[in-house]
Structure formats: C-alpha cells, structure tokens
Amino acid sequence: MTDVDLQRPKRRREATVERLLDAALQTFAEQGFAAASVEDICSRGGLTRGAFYSSFRSKDELFEALMTREVERDLARVAELLTGLADEPDPLAAAVDRVLGAFRCDRTWALVVTEYTLHAARNPEAAEVLRRHDEQVGSRLAELVDRMAAEAGLAFTLPAADLIGAATALLSGLTLMSLTAQGDLEPLRRTALLSLVRGAVSSTPTTP
Structure with missing residues (x-):
C-alpha cells in the first residue's frame, strides 16, 4: 500500500467535514440554529446521518x-x-x-x-x-x-x-x-x- 492509498481515507474525511460545514453555514442562516436539524444539514450537503455523527457529536x-x-x-x-x-x-x-x-x-x-x-x-x-x-x-x-x-x-x-x-x-x-x-x-x-x-x-x- 502506497502513501497515496493511505492518504485517501483522510482526504475523504476532510472533504466530508468541509461539505458538512458548508451545508451548516447555509442551513443555519436560512432556518436558524435551533430550527435546523441534523437531517436538514445532511440533506443539503448530500450526506447521511452516519457521515455527520462520524465527524461531530452535536x-x-x-x-x-x-x-x-x-x-x-x-x-x-x-x-x-x-x-x-x-x-x-x-x-x-x-x-x-x-x-x-x-x-x-x-x-x-x-x-x-x-x-x-x-x-x-x-x-x-x-x-x-x-x-x-x-x-x-x-x-x-x-x-x-x-x-x-x-x-x-x-x-x-x-x-x-x-x-x-x-x-x-x-x-x-x-x-x-x-x-x-x-x-x-x-x-x-x-x-x-x-x-x-x-x-x-x-x-x-x-x-x-
């Protein structure tokens, strides 16, 4: 296994986090922090709840x-x-x-x-x-x-x-x-x- 292969999971995780952050920015602005759900954020980012909770607890x-x-x-x-x-x-x-x-x-x-x-x-x-x-x-x-x-x-x-x-x-x-x-x-x-x-x-x- 090459160094490139080893870096791929890390890059995927980083890309997932960036998508969640981008989605959260727009969702919080449109719906408010309290009203926005994890599902709303994931839906906007095209991600699953599992992807969310593998990166953030709340x-x-x-x-x-x-x-x-x-x-x-x-x-x-x-x-x-x-x-x-x-x-x-x-x-x-x-x-x-x-x-x-x-x-x-x-x-x-x-x-x-x-x-x-x-x-x-x-x-x-x-x-x-x-x-x-x-x-x-x-x-x-x-x-x-x-x-x-x-x-x-x-x-x-x-x-x-x-x-x-x-x-x-x-x-x-x-x-x-x-x-x-x-x-x-x-x-x-x-x-x-x-x-x-x-x-x-x-x-x-x-x-x-």
Missing part, C-alpha cells in the same frame, strides 16, 4: 468547527492586510480601508452568529464556547495590531486588547443593524471605525 460541535474555520480564514487575511502600512501616508486610514474592504457585511455569516448567540444566551455550555472563542480571537487580533503599530510608528493610548474589544463591539452592532437596514452601512462602518482608532492614537508617534 450541532454545537459542528458550529464550533464552522466558527473556527471561518475565523482562521479571516485572521490570516487580516494578518496580510495589516502588513506594509509604514509607507502609507495615513497608515490608520489605510488599515481601516483594507480591512473593511476585504470584510464587507456578510449577511449569511451575520445571521449564523446572531442565531448562535441567541442559543448561547440560554445555554451556559454554548456561552462558554463563545467566550473562549472571543478571548482567543481578541488576543490574536491584539498581537496583529501591536505589530502593525510598531511597524507604522504608531502608539495607542490604551492596550491593543481594549481597542480590539471596542472595535469588535462597534462593528458587531453595525453588522446587526445591517440585517434590517435598507441603506448601505459601509460608509458608516468606515467613519465609525476610523474615528475610534484615531481617537486611540497618541499625539506623539513612535519611531519604527
């Missing part, structure tokens, strides 16, 4: 995997976007424009996160999953912001973790508004976020 575990996949992708993009800002005439504006340009309000993901947040509000175990996730993501984003500030010669008047917390609260609120708003909230997102980060910058820049 919908909550599936959601955690979905959240991890989406966030890891986003963090990788943010890390790339926050590099090379030192040569920009306005590093803060460039950072905001790059990030918001890459991450416009995603209605599907916003619905999924909102649905699970409502579920977590009534489920302590799910709430703990979200708290742990938020702490980990916040810590990694703070590291990226600190690195960006050092490269661009910027100094903040508060810890990067606090700035990330404030920015997350701001953008989360605007994303929630976007679910029912009639107009485009992108200009407001830029104005609000740029005002927030400018207000957190020390008047005395550092030397990169």
Whole structure:
C-alpha cells in the first residue's frame, strides 16, 4: 500500500467535514440554529446521518468547527492586510480601508452568529464556547495590531486588547443593524471605525 492509498481515507474525511460545514453555514442562516436539524444539514450537503455523527457529536460541535474555520480564514487575511502600512501616508486610514474592504457585511455569516448567540444566551455550555472563542480571537487580533503599530510608528493610548474589544463591539452592532437596514452601512462602518482608532492614537508617534 502506497502513501497515496493511505492518504485517501483522510482526504475523504476532510472533504466530508468541509461539505458538512458548508451545508451548516447555509442551513443555519436560512432556518436558524435551533430550527435546523441534523437531517436538514445532511440533506443539503448530500450526506447521511452516519457521515455527520462520524465527524461531530452535536450541532454545537459542528458550529464550533464552522466558527473556527471561518475565523482562521479571516485572521490570516487580516494578518496580510495589516502588513506594509509604514509607507502609507495615513497608515490608520489605510488599515481601516483594507480591512473593511476585504470584510464587507456578510449577511449569511451575520445571521449564523446572531442565531448562535441567541442559543448561547440560554445555554451556559454554548456561552462558554463563545467566550473562549472571543478571548482567543481578541488576543490574536491584539498581537496583529501591536505589530502593525510598531511597524507604522504608531502608539495607542490604551492596550491593543481594549481597542480590539471596542472595535469588535462597534462593528458587531453595525453588522446587526445591517440585517434590517435598507441603506448601505459601509460608509458608516468606515467613519465609525476610523474615528475610534484615531481617537486611540497618541499625539506623539513612535519611531519604527
């Protein structure tokens, strides 16, 4: 048996997981987390219940995997976007424009996160999953912001973790508004976020 033969079952399992995650994303957005059943997810993904339970023990575990996949992708993009800002005439504006340009309000993901947040509000175990996730993501984003500030010669008047917390609260609120708003909230997102980060910058820049 060759190495290729040995890798085939692993690749099949990985492909099955990806199909389940893709199906869950759409199903949770359309039906809500509570209303969506394992059967609904499997039907959309063209998979059996056996395929589901060979990969996940519950919908909550599936959601955690979905959240991890989406966030890891986003963090990788943010890390790339926050590099090379030192040569920009306005590093803060460039950072905001790059990030918001890459991450416009995603209605599907916003619905999924909102649905699970409502579920977590009534489920302590799910709430703990979200708290742990938020702490980990916040810590990694703070590291990226600190690195960006050092490269661009910027100094903040508060810890990067606090700035990330404030920015997350701001953008989360605007994303929630976007679910029912009639107009485009992108200009407001830029104005609000740029005002927030400018207000957190020390008047005395550092030397990169």
